[in-house]
Amino acid sequence: MTSGDGSAPALSTLETEASEVLGANGDSVTSEMTGLAETMQSAPWETAKAHTYEPSALLEASPPSSGMAAAPAPAAASATPAPSSKRPVYQPKFTPSDLAAALDVVRQLDPPGVGCRDLRECLLSQLRYHQHQLALHKNSEKNGNGTAQVLEDAVAIVDQHLRALQNKQHKEIAKTISRPVEAVQQALDYIRTLDPRPGLRYNKVQARLIEPDVAFVKHGDEWLVLMNDEDLPQLRLNPAYKRLITREGNDKNTRDYVKERYKSAIQLIKNIEQRKQTITKVCYSIVMRQGDFLEQGIDYLKPMMIKEVAEEIGVHPSTVSRAVANKYVHTPQGVFELRYFFSESVQGPEGGNTSLLILKRRVKKLIDEEDTSRPLTDEQITRILQSQGIQVTRRTVAKYREDMRIPSTHQRRVRK
Numbered sequence: 001m002t003s004g005d006g007s008a009p010a011l012s013t014l015e016t017e018a019s020e021v022l023g024a025n026g027d028s029v030t031s032e033m034t035g036l037a038e039t040m041q042s043a044p045w046e047t048a049k050a051h052t053y054e055p056s057a058l059l060e061a062s063p064p065s066s067g068m069a070a071a072p073a074p075a076a077a078s079a080t081p082a083p084s085s086k087r088p089v090y091q092p093k094f095t096p097s098d099l100a101a102a103l104d105v106v107r108q109l110d111p112p113g114v115g116c117r118d119l120r121e122c123l124l125s126q127l128r129y130h131q132h133q134l135a136l137h138k139n140s141e142k143n144g145n146g147t148a149q150v151l152e153d154a155v156a157i158v159d160q161h162l163r164a165l166q167n168k169q170h171k172e173i174a175k176t177i178s179r180p181v182e183a184v185q186q187a188l189d190y191i192r193t194l195d196p197r198p199g200l201r202y203n204k205v206q207a208r209l210i211e212p213d214v215a216f217v218k219h220g221d222e223w224l225v226l227m228n229d230e231d232l233p234q235l236r237l238n239p240a241y242k243r244l245i246t247r248e249g250n251d252k253n254t255r256d257y258v259k260e261r262y263k264s265a266i267q268l269i270k271n272i273e274q275r276k277q278t279i280t281k282v283c284y285s286i287v288m289r290q291g292d293f294l295e296q297g298i299d300y301l302k303p304m305m306i307k308e309v310a311e312e313i314g315v316h317p318s319t320v321s322r323a324v325a326n327k328y329v330h331t332p333q334g335v336f337e338l339r340y341f342f343s344e345s346v347q348g349p350e351g352g353n354t355s356l357l358i359l360k361r362r363v364k365k366l367i368d369e370e371d372t373s374r375p376l377t378d379e380q381i382t383r384i385l386q387s388q389g390i391q392v393t394r395r396t397v398a399k400y401r402e403d404m405r406i407p408s409t410h411q412r413r414v415r416k
Contacts, residue, residue: 113198123158126194127151153179153187165191167411212330214283214338216294223294225283227276235269237262278323281313286329286341293341294331303355306342354390360400362390367406372414 094102106115112129116122131151157165161173165188174181195201215226244250244258286309292300310317324338343356363381370376376384378401382394406412 111195111198111201113195119196120158120162122196122198123162123191123194124155126198127155127158127191131155149183150186150190153177153183154190157184157187158191168414170414210328210335212328212335214279214327215330216283216287216332218294218332223287223291225280225287227280229276235272237265237269275323278313278315278319279327282309282320282323282338283329285309285312286338290341294333297333299358299361301341301343301355301358303344304342305344309342356400359385359390359392360404362388363397363400364404364406367401367412370412372412375409375412377409 103115107125109115112126113122116125131148134147134151156177157173161176164173170181170184170188174184177184211228213228215228217224217226241258241262245255245262247255250258286304287294289302289304292302306320307317310320313320324342327338328335329338340357362385366376366381366384378394378398381401382392382397385392385397
């Protein structure tokens with residue numbers, strides 16, 4: 001069956017019909033194609049509706065085929081006014097003072113701290129709310145005077161010295177507000193109880209449940225790769241469509257159309273199986289290279305590049321990249337994304353086999369274990385790593401520290 005100009009059905013329509021070729025678990029997903037002719041008659045207009053962005057232009061480019069009733073174009077399509085060159089300008093009916101008053105009302109809503117423009121305003125709003133609550137219940141507060149002083153100090157620090165507080169300049173703050181360092185520390189402890197994102201409690205994101213696609217399991221002395229595909233249906237071709245190819249009553253166009261879709265279905269099944277085999281090969285390559293990681297933990301992760309694995313299994317690197325995308329693996333060390341195992345190595349004669357992830361972990365560990373009164377500089381960290389056989393530069397250490405959002409030496413120093 002053809003359209004008025006003798007052309008085959010639209011390509012997008014054929015692709016839409018391709019999903020009907022497959023059945024799941026051996027069951028037919030569609031009925032017998034006794035109404036195939038009616039389906040193909042309506043397909044051109046259905047394709048037009050699916051791809052129509054400017055109906056009037058489509059009708060000009062694709063006139064209705066002879067022998068088929070043309071569906072009426074939507075009324076809005078032929079009467080769409082030309083877009084105006086000037087957009088209407090919104091004229092506010094309130095003054096800046098009205099807006100400020102409205103914001104003050106919003107800031108009185110629960111939770112305290114909403115409607116603020118920055119962190120300073122947010123923390124000040126919460127502190128002043130606490131001051132107001134303390135004043136209302138001062139008679140029942142056993143240590144009301146002490147708490148009031150802490151709140152007063154906290155307000156002064158947040159209002160004028162938030163940057164100095166971030167840099168841990170406690171002595172300078174104490175000198176500026178004429179309070180002892182101990183009082184500044186008490187105010188800091190109180191500030192830490194505040195919520196910098198008060199609205200986030202009402203916008204909690206549900207924890208994502210991850211079901212691993214593959215598992216690394218040790219059987220004796222050998223590591224096995226087990227695909228988690230038990231819940232996936234086994235695709236097979238519906239034999240009803242195969243019979244349509246040889247049925248004498250169908251015209252040539254119908255048989256050619258079904259034959260083309262049948263070949264597409266076969267290719268789809270082959271592609272799925274090939275992708276599965278690629279994932280399996282990549283996983284076995286990971287197991288061979290990361291045996292120490294699987295046995296002893298994350299500190300033994302080795303550098304591994306996608307290009308190396310692609311050359312090993314004989315495919316293009318982009319094929320490996322697509323195969324491992326959004327795939328997770330269950331290991332004795334936990335559940336990891338397959339991409340986690342691919343990381344660069346640190347350049348150098350001795351550090352060439354050190355994974356970038358391991359280097360970052362060592363930098364973080366050194367900083368976590370440092371004396372906060374005398375924090376390590378980037379140069380000191382570099383020398384420590386070089387003494388461990390990892391050849392890195394100070395600039396590299398600084399870059400990785402910033403990537404992990406670890407403050408500088410000056411910002412980490414706690415003055416006692």
